[in-house]
Amino acid sequence: QVQLVQSGGEVKKPGASVKVSCKASGYTFATFGISWVRQAPGQGLQWMGWISGYNGHTNYAEKVQGRVTMTTDTSTSTVYMELRSLRSDDTAIYYCARTSVSSSDSMDVWGQGTTVTVSS
């Protein structure tokens, strides 16, 4: 079945970086994209960006532009999201979600979420 499995939770200090992985299975990786969405404690959903599984093209939200990098490893059907210069307000659950090969689309399959805690 179609599945996205994310890496485990992380605790980081302010100013550090975090890299979260999202391994896809059950579908042809290159025919879909992956979006990253985060949710701060008790808050709503925030789209962070998208990467194409076909050619690695990316689009990032203005709020995290310059601090985020999304990459793919097509040999393992894995997408990575790295966030740098972490601040306390980056504390959130980070989700990857399958979307179409276009950057803007609905998200039909979601990972289980990865909790990232930023604390000194």
Add this chain to the structure above:
Amino acid sequence: DIQMTQSPSTLSASVGDRVSITCRASQSIGTWLAWYQQRPGKAPKLLIYKASSLESGVPSRFSGSGSGTDFTLTISGLQPDDFATYYCQQYNTYSTFGQGTKVEIQ
């Protein structure tokens, strides 16, 4: 950026009720709108895409309508599993979510 505004923020209802949640975009997005359900501690689940298309496996009591700037999610005959938070998402230009509507038991 396109802003998405949902109303109400909280909705109290009973099992069997028909409820509606509205979502307004700050500019026209055509029908590039999706609706999600999120239960506590779980990832969001896609219900509706392209404003009115029901995702496979989603019960037919969920329906979506609208185009341009104004959209509605309707649940006809609320079931116990439907008490959750609902989000709209525009994907006309990049992506933006509404702030969410919590449907709680009256």
